[in-house]
Amino acid sequence: MKFTKKQSKTLNNIINSRRDVRGNNFLSKKIKKKYINKILDAGLHAPSVGFSQPWKFLVIKDDDIKQKVYENFNQAYDKSKKYFKKRELYTKLKLEGIRETPINIAVFYKKPTKKVLGQTSSKKMGEYSVVCAIQNIWLMARSLNIGIGWVSIIDHKKVQKTLNVSSKYKLVGYLCVGYPKKFLDTPELETLKWEKKKTKKKVISWL
Template sequence: MDIDLTRQSCVPLVATGAAAGPEEFGPGFRETLYELFRWRRDVRHFATDPIPDDAVEQCLDAACLAPSVGLSQPWRFVSVDAADNRTAVAENFTRANADALAGYSGERAKLYATLKLAGLRDAPRQLAVFCDEGTTQGAGLGQRTMPEMLRYSVVTAVFSFWLHARAHGIGVGWVSILDPVGVARQLEVPPDWKLVAYLCVGRPLDRHETPELHRVGWQQSTPVGRRVLRR
């Protein structure tokens, strides 16, 4: 399999003038941004219609503006387009989901069995997002005491992609019920690339401000600030 390296890393933007951007964003912008955060939801129900490639490219550009430890930019995006690869990932999910169901019992098991936990059969775009744990970029800065910061950096890129996608009216679903080693093997990526996220991307069939797991009774949302500890 040929690996498309065009999204392996991004050149950081460097300010060449005294004013690199606005010193402060106004209240209108902040309100809109907060609204975007509120309506960012995990999507499992997708329309099968294609989404514009240029919109996905813009979302990838936004992802590459995310912060990263030591400016390592360890995110690696693989667009999963081939039918055999998508089928293998869907089968991977089916096995992992069955194992997860076996870990519950009683009413929880009954409810779990009804949940739609992935849009793998419907989403027109699918992206596997890896962390390149062998990257030499950044020379290891900030990783000696917390090596997991490389993967955390990839998570910030995923979230940046997610928010920008929502601004385009595009939904994203993060599938974690997968064997990551199996996905990496199927996509034939380099051995140092470790799966962090598998994203289903497309137009959502419906839109809700409330998380789906809240709506179906699996877990209630926690009010903002309820879990802040003060020391």
């Protein structure tokens, strides 16, 4: 199958307009099951080391569970404040959308029980594969005008306990999924001058 230039341009648009969406920008509008399935299917098509497909996705709709995860976030967020000089700005940022979104998706890495092709020299390749699945999910969601926010300011082990998931798995990503009021044109942390966009020159070199 060959793609047209127009299709390639569409993919480029999806990639460039993907945003991390946070709780101050989510609508409570529900997501149809067929779209949730589409998003998850995109994850299942990600590349994985040795085709190990070491992922597990847990879709969370339950408000009590979301509340517990939110409390976990709040504790981690409080602890994190001391690390940043721009404290005033940091405390103004909304850095999650756990309760504002109709679904959260917890994405896990399933630790291998046998040797995996390609993972013999670096164990991390398994978790990298899970991150590839998350990126696929993020992009497919964007193509459906659905927003995702990745929440990393949590105690992952405690959240895994709250979710009652066996230690055969490891929580890699906790995603808040819902329709945004709007997709911002530029990353919020760039607009708020938390970080600058790195130039091509700075990050790409050739040998």
